[in-house]
Amino acid sequence: MTSYLVRRVAGALVILMIISAITFYLFYAVPRDPARAFCGKICQPETLTLIRHNLGMDEPLFVQYWHWLVGIFAGRQFVQFGDCPAPCLGYSFATQEPVFSAIVDRFPVTLSLTLGASVVILAFGILTGMIAAWKVGQPLDKIASSSSVIGASLQIYFVGPLLAFYLVDTLQLIPRPSYVPITENPLGWFTHLMLPWVVLSIIFTANYTRMTRSQMVEQLAEDYVRTARAKGMSSRSVFFRFAWRGAMIPILTIFGVDLATLLGGAIITEQTFSLHGIGELAVRAVQNTDLPMLLGVTIVGAAAIVLLNIAVDMLYAFIDPRVRLS
Amino acid sequence: MTTVSWSGEPGTSRGPGPFLSVRDLSVEFSTEDGIVHAVDGLSFDLEKGTTLGIVGESGSGKSVTNLAILGLHDPAHTKIGGEIWLEDQELISASRGSMEKLRGNRVAMIFQDPLTALSPFHTIGRQIGEVYRKHKGASKKEARDRAVEMLRRVGIPQPETRVDHYPHEFSGGMRQRAMIAMALVCDPDLLIADEPTTALDVTVQAQILDLLKELQQQFGTAIILITHDLGVVAGTADNVLVMYAGRAAERGTVREVLREPRHPYTWGLLSSMPRLNSSVDVPLMPVRGTPPSLLNPPSGCPFHPRCDYPKLAGPELCFNQRPSISPETGHGDACYLTLEQKRELRTAKTEDHA
Numbered sequence: 103m104t105s106y107l108v109r110r111v112a113g114a115l116v117i118l119m120i121i122s123a124i125t126f127y128l129f130y131a132v133p134r135d136p137a138r139a140f141c142g143k144i145c146q147p148e149t150l151t152l153i154r155h156n157l158g159m160d161e162p163l164f165v166q167y168w169h170w171l172v173g174i175f176a177g178r179q180f181v182q183f184g185d186c187p188a189p190c191l192g193y194s195f196a197t198q199e200p201v202f203s204a205i206v207d208r209f210p211v212t213l214s215l216t217l218g219a220s221v222v223i224l225a226f227g228i229l230t231g232m233i234a235a236w237k238v239g240q241p242l243d244k245i246a247s248s249s250s251v252i253g254a255s256l257q258i259y260f261v262g263p264l265l266a267f268y269l270v271d272t273l274q275l276i277p278r279p280s281y282v283p284i285t286e287n288p289l290g291w292f293t294h295l296m297l298p299w300v301v302l303s304i305i306f307t308a309n310y311t312r313m314t315r316s317q318m319v320e321q322l323a324e325d326y327v328r329t330a331r332a333k334g335m336s337s338r339s340v341f342f343r344f345a346w347r348g349a350m351i352p353i354l355t356i357f358g359v360d361l362a363t364l365l366g367g368a369i370i371t372e373q374t375f376s377l378h379g380i381g382e383l384a385v386r387a388v389q390n391t392d393l394p395m396l397l398g399v400t401i402v403g404a405a406a407i408v409l410l411n412i413a414v415d416m417l418y419a420f421i422d423p424r425v426r427l428s
Numbered sequence: 429m430t431t432v433s434w435s436g437e438p439g440t441s442r443g444p445g446p447f448l449s450v451r452d453l454s455v456e457f458s459t460e461d462g463i464v465h466a467v468d469g470l471s472f473d474l475e476k477g478t479t480l481g482i483v484g485e486s487g488s489g490k491s492v493t494n495l496a497i498l499g500l501h502d503p504a505h506t507k508i509g510g511e512i513w514l515e516d517q518e519l520i521s522a523s524r525g526s527m528e529k530l531r532g533n534r535v536a537m538i539f540q541d542p543l544t545a546l547s548p549f550h551t552i553g554r555q556i557g558e559v560y561r562k563h564k565g566a567s568k569k570e571a572r573d574r575a576v577e578m579l580r581r582v583g584i585p586q587p588e589t590r591v592d593h594y595p596h597e598f599s600g601g602m603r604q605r606a607m608i609a610m611a612l613v614c615d616p617d618l619l620i621a622d623e624p625t626t627a628l629d630v631t632v633q634a635q636i637l638d639l640l641k642e643l644q645q646q647f648g649t650a651i652i653l654i655t656h657d658l659g660v661v662a663g664t665a666d667n668v669l670v671m672y673a674g675r676a677a678e679r680g681t682v683r684e685v686l687r688e689p690r691h692p693y694t695w696g697l698l699s700s701m702p703r704l705n706s707s708v709d710v711p712l713m714p715v716r717g718t719p720p721s722l723l724n725p726p727s728g729c730p731f732h733p734r735c736d737y738p739k740l741a742g743p744e745l746c747f748n749q750r751p752s753i754s755p756e757t758g759h760g761d762a763c764y765l766t767l768e769q770k771r772e773l774r775t776a777k778t779e780d781h782a
Contacts, residue, residue, distance in 0.1 A: 239504075325544035331500055332539075333559045333610070334532035347549040423594045424548055 110415070114408040119171070121404045125397055126167050134391045136195045156182045157195070170397065191401070192394030196386070201398035204383060209402070211281045211379035214291065215298055215368045222303040223310055224357065230307075231314020236341060238319055246311055253308030258367060262301045262374035269297060279375040302371045306360060313356060317349035324348065350421055358414040362407050445513065446473035447650055448497075448618060453510035455492050455501065464722045466492040468674040469752075476617070479644065479651040481665030481682070483658060483697065485719050489674035490654045494620045496520075498537055499527040514618065533563040536611035540623040542603035546595040552579070553591030556610045563614045578609035582639060601632035608639065615647060622654045637664050658701055662686055670694050673720050673730035680759030690770050691761040692735050695777065729764070737773065741765050
């Protein structure tokens with residue numbers, strides 16, 4: 103188990119290095135010069151050179167990348183901003199703030215949003231899928247199946263403002279979405295994030311309903327389920343004690359893949375509800391050609407996805423004894 | 429689907445009869461293409477402590493019959509008629525709850541492929557133990573001890589450690605032994621073994637069959653052995669039922685059916701089997717054609733399209749009328765040929781072959 107974890111984490115580091123390198127090189131493939139943006143409208147060539155030097159942009163690309171990489175583990179010195187202790191992701195070109203602390207400030211927002219939505223998606227999707235499979239072919243199944251198609255066709259930027267208009271403005275049922283730190287006010291944290299969670303999870307939940315239903319129906323036709331019935335197990339215990347395990351494995355797999363999409367959805371949701379999360383940072387970084395910020399956001403997002411996928415893989419072993427983590 | 433019992437209401441007791449009695453059983457599946465008559469008017473009896481071999485090609489209704497005994501068909505798509513009496517209990521009209529009490533307890537089943545038939549997510553010990561807990565109300569500890577005892581009884585070495593292993597950690601033969609242990613944990617009166625050795629290699633097959641025989645001698649379990657392998661029947665069963673297209677083609681003791689087969693289909697089955705003592709140059713004689721569609725069964729005798737002698741029984745008889753098994757008891761078959769004709773044909777066939 104420990105050796106498995108060590109290997110997975112090492113693999114994750116390699117993946118993150120590749121992702122950061124690609125982002126780094128892609129950034130320079132874009133014909134926009136951040137130094138020129140710094141320089142302003144009337145720009146003297148000397149000033150431009152100086153800015154380039156201060157930003158470290160006069161060095162070869164791989165040297166710049168190397169400095170960036172070393173900065174994460176050992177910290178680095180900037181001419182303009184001074185000392186940047188490890189883990190250093192540099193300073194934003196646009197706002198001059200340290201990238202790492204900017205991300206750390208906003209990370210709880212995105213994390214709350216994504217994890218909360220994950221819980222809603224899995225709990226609600228699996229529950230409705232189970233109900234549909236339990237009542238397969240009956241009205242309840244048809245309602246669950248067809249409403250999941252509707253759910254899957256909705257869009258965050260459409261449902262979000264619509265629900266906000268009705269639930270927040272007109273009916274005043276829930277507070278306007280914002281981020282209240284969970285450490286300060288857990289209830290406030292919950293109520294203020296309720297709407298974003300629901301909106302972010304709507305499209306995904308529908309998929310999990312359909313998937314759970316079809317997986318359960320498939321599992322119920324398996325030989326071992328017939329054996330369980332031949333042993334005298336009641337339909338209910340066959341359903342809840344045998345079949346669900348088999349059904350959960352493909353669902354977990356898809357969930358691992360969906361995490362990246364979910365993070366993408368979180369960015370749109372943050373924009374929709376003006377939540378100050380990583381997504382907002384990312385959008386601004388792209389708009390401002392802000393390489394350090396863009397790299398920082400990319401690498402943190404990628405790290406989150408990779409780590410969560412390791413966690414998902416470890417859940418496999420918990421559900422299916424045939425999976426050995428060694 | 430009316431059930432006419434011999435003495436009053438369904439489920440009530442009746443006079444002494446065979447241990448298991450299947451009377452005029454019919455099983456129909458409704459599919460998108462129409463109604464499949466998987467079993468059509470099948471009757472047979474089984475006595476305590478004996479083994480009945482049910483033989484037939486794929487789709488002849490062997491497994492469907494036995495799933496009907498356990499009540500494992502999906503009621504939404506299946507129509508079951510006739511009667512199944514287990515001592516004094518009628519099973520077709522029995523409630524779901526009473527069938528759940530029966531399954532795994534008085535009637536147990538072993539399936540063909542022990543890898544897919546065992547849950548991959550639970551330990552062998554738990555899968556055996558939960559049957560015991562469910563039916564005998566045993567505690568976790570008692571159930572585990574019982575599972576160890578059962579594993580020992582079916583010849584699994586080191587049962588104390590093996591009990592905590594998962595099916596994928598067992599070999600094919602061991603899995604089938606575990607499956608048998610699971611089936612026998614509540615000392616059932618009737619054990620249905622659906623092709624228990626088909627997925628196993630030949631040496632393991634013999635061990636498993638020996639094990640079943642041994643356990644039968646110890647506990648007096650009645651066994652229904654479903655197989656397409658007449659060799660297995662010859663070595664294991666007391667009585668044989670040859671099924672064709674959801675009906676009984678021939679029935680009798682193993683000696684009767686294998687030594688003096690009467691139905692042309694049984695002849696076909698026997699001559700399609702290789703024999704150790706015959707020359708390798710003698711070609712096998714398979715039954716020509718393919719099993720009939722049960723969606724649209726042939727008129728008359730269901731076997732007539734594949735039979736070599738439909739004209740011998742008289743003009744049009746085999747084509748239009750369905751023979752039923754006769755005589756009522758003992759060695760019987762469902763064929764319009766006279767015993768005399770069958771004897772002659774059989775002698776000619778054997779001489780031909782030699």
